[in-house]
Amino acid sequence: MEFLKSLFSSHSFMPHGYCYLWNRGLLWLHVTSDVLIALAYFSIPIALVYFVRKRRVLPFHWMFLCFGVFIVACGATHVMDVWTLWHANYWVSGIVKAVTALASVPTAILLVQLVPKAISLPSPEELERKNEELASVNAALKQSEERHRLLFHSNPHPLWVYDIETLAFLDVNRAAIVAYGYSREEFLSLTIKEIRPPEDIPPLVASVAKVSESSQTTSGIWKHRKKDGAQIDVEITSHSLKFGERDARLVAATDITERLKAEGKLKRQSIALEAANKELEAFSYSVSHDLRAPLRTIEGFSEALAEDYADKLDAQAKDYFARVRAATTRMGLLIDDLLKLSRVTRAELRRERINLTGIAKSVASELQKAEPLRLVEFVFDADIQVGGDPHLLRIALDNLLGNAWKYTSKQQRARIEFGKTEHNGHVAYFVRDNGVGFDPTYSERLFGAFQRLHDGTEFPGNGVGLATVQRIIHRHGGRVWAEGAVDRGATFYFTL
Secondary structure (H helix, E strand, O other): OHHHHHHOOOOOOOOHHHOOOOOHHHHHHHHHHHHHHHHHHHHHHHHHHHHHHHOOOOOOHHHHHHHHHHHHHHHHHHHHHHHOOOOOOHHHHHHHHHHHHHHHHHHHHHHHHHHHHHHHOOOHHHHHHHHHHHHHHHHHHHHHHHHHHHHHHHOOOOEEEEEOOOOEEEEEOHHHHHHHOOOHHHHHOOEHHHHOOHHHHHHHHHHHHHHOOOOOOEEEEEEEEOOOOOEEEEEEEEEEEEEOOEEEEEEEEEEOHHHHHHHHHHHHHHHHHHHHHHHHHHHHHHHHHHHHHHHHHHHHHHHHHHHHOHHHOOHHHHHHHHHHHHHHHHHHHHHHHHHHHHHHHHOOOOOEEEEHHHHHHHHHHHHHHHOOOOOEEEEEOOOOEEEEOHHHHHHHHHHHHHHHHHHOOOOOOEEEEEEEEEEOOEEEEEEEEOOOOOOHHHHHHHHOOOOOOOOOOOOOOOOOHHHHHHHHHHHOOOOEEEEEOOOOOEEEEEOO
16 A cells, blocks of 8 residues: 555656646647547557457457557556646656556567568459459359259250268259159159169169269169159269268269160070071081082982993983083082082181281282283282281182183283272272173172172173172171173272
């Protein structure tokens, strides 16, 4: 108490008014100025506190509070200046100034540290530019979301999003509503288990548990049940995404019911074709063994009769025996050609990269060696590379070039070409000759087995070669056709 009394005691000090000689004008000038300064100092902290409370996210808000304490202390010093005009409580005045000093020094130090950080704050222009950029990004994001939503709802395939945890539908597109018969509201009240047959639910749950651990795209074939109870086969493709805050998966469903039916039908046809091929193989064996035996008997006995009774037979009888033997020989050749055609159909197709020009040149060389006296000009396109079975394509070129060689035999200046061209946007290969040609009216008959457009006495053959070519080309996924005219040569085209 004694300390407080001494603190507020004037101790025989004189008030400041004596320094101003109690001049009323001078006294009130100081009083008015100090009071106004003190009121201003006291109002500033109130405004700062209000501002900081309203803007709590403001950076460096603690600096505003320190500055407010400093300003309040400054205001108190001006109040004491008014008080000491009439009361000589200079100890109290000194303590107030000491408090002001204590508040001002840390505030000044903190302010010095704060200045670089404050300078680094963006200017209003920078903030405006950043806001414009942010608004542009937000607009682009919104536009992107709208595009994705449009793609989702306008996609012709059924699409939906489901919650991985609850398996509930979160969104569906129009195609799913049409395909499954549920309204949008009905869909969103269901889970994906409710569009599956009961027997598929356990594997479905296991599959979802497995894919929920991975963000990879998955696919599979499942059975789905429509609202009317009809079951369809669907191929499902899905991948994970975030739907709001939920872990979800986007699913695309393709109805493959008809495709599976077609595949089943194709499989049955394949089995039937395999059975037919086995029957054909058995038939070929029968032709090879059972039919050759009587032919050999006919040929042997006719030859024996012709030799043993030659002196008893007249010219006509000998001619008859010669015709019988020629017929059996021709029948044997037909059987050989039939077996070759059968083997081409059944042979395994082995694709590899081959030089078709090289094969064509090899065939041409063999033809010229067989008839070295013939003058035939061969023209080949250089280095034609294709993918195919070298054995089967060799057979095809044997027949095509062999036909060209045969049907140019009447020409003094025969010419045979092998090359490639473009046909309807695809590469086509051709064999062209300047031989006797053919009547284009009958071009469809060219590739039929045992079909011939020329007299066998003039141009020998059994009509199996082009049928063999067609089967080989078809097995390579291509097509073969011919163009020509009588006495103007022929061109055979094929694709692979």
